[in-house]
Amino acid sequence: MKIGFIGCGNMASAMIGGILKKGIVKKEEIIVSNLTEAGSRRSREKLGVETTMDNRQVVTQAEIVFLAVKPQFxxxxxxxxxxxxxxxxxxxxxxxxxxxxxLEDTCGCPVKTVRLMPNTPAQVGAGMTAGCCNDRVTEEEAQKIREIAESFGRFEFIPERLMDAFSAVCGCSPAYVFMFIEAMADAAVAQGLPRSQAYSFAAQAVMGSAKMVLETGRHPAELKDMVCSPAGSTIEGVRILEDKGMRSAVFEALTGAAEKGKRL
Incomplete structure (x- = not known):
């Protein structure tokens, strides 16, 4: 089964990288289209896949066609x-x-259609992707889509009505996490740490904390309480974050992102 990508920016490149690393298909079984010859050259050099500047060629050669262009196109x-x-x-x-x-209405014909929402950590094989299919997609085909998505991170099928919520909590939230890491690093620099170490320490702390949530199965509040010693420095920091409205700010940011997504 040949796979095609119309557009080959950062996200498509990350997805293709995962597909090739997991050996789902060979390089010769992937074709991508680019807007420019320079883009095609980058795709050939970086990924080793077949390239074209003709979107229609992708469709004629591939059975699974990813639309990896910006929404407005x-x-x-x-x-x-x-x-x-x-x-x-x-x-x-x-x-x-x-x-x-x-998607189906715009095509104007019955077509097997899938929605995937990968996030940027797919670029390092740690993405979180959700997907949904129309009723023309068979179970076998859905499992092929799952195999592709799991090549660059975790994946789950969800009802389409939840895709905007998923997009907010996983698609948009890496930007907020990066802001959190940057803010922690700035505070560490103010306390005397070199900036390179501050970024590394903050990022590792976030990654390790997330890993604890995923692997222990414990409620985040329980894990938080484990760190907060009575009358200690951590609970003092928690008090300040609560006073500054951290939870409300995060809640409102994700709600706003989800609502915006519905209007795109």
Whole structure:
């Protein structure tokens, strides 16, 4: 089964890297389209896959077609390729706000359609991706999509009505986590740590804390309480974060991101 990507930016490159690393298909079984010859050259040199500047060539050669362009270009690309889509194709959208119904309606024909929402940690093989399929996708095909998505991180199928919520908590939140790491590092620098060490220490603390949540199965509040000694420095920091409205700020940020996603 040949896999095609229309567009080959950072996210598509991360996905392709995972696919190749896991050996799901060979390099010769992936084709990507780029807008420029320079982009095609980068894809060939970095990934070793077949490249083209013709989106229609991707559709004629591949059975699974990923739309890896920015959301505002989806309609233009689908208008360009829709007459080539057949019942053998699986069309995969990875943009927020582009529903299964929107994708199928824009194609103007019955087509196997999948929505995936990967996040940027896919670039280091630690992504969290959610997906949903229309009823034309078979169980075997859905499992193939799962295999592809799990090549660059964790994956779960969820109901489409939850995709905007997922996008906020996983698609958008890396930006907020990066801000948190930067803020912690700035505070560490103010206390005398060299900046390079401050970033490394803060990032490792966040990664280790997340790993504890995933691997222990304990409630985050329980894990937090384990760190807070009576009358200690950690509980003092917690008091200040609560006073500054940390929980409310995070809640409002993710709610706002989810609502914005519904309007895209």
């Amino acid at each position: 989806y309609e233009e690309v689908l208008t360009e390729i829709k007459d080539l889509l057949t019942e053998k194709h699986i069309l995969v959208g990875i943009a927020p706000g582009k529903t299964l119904k929107w």
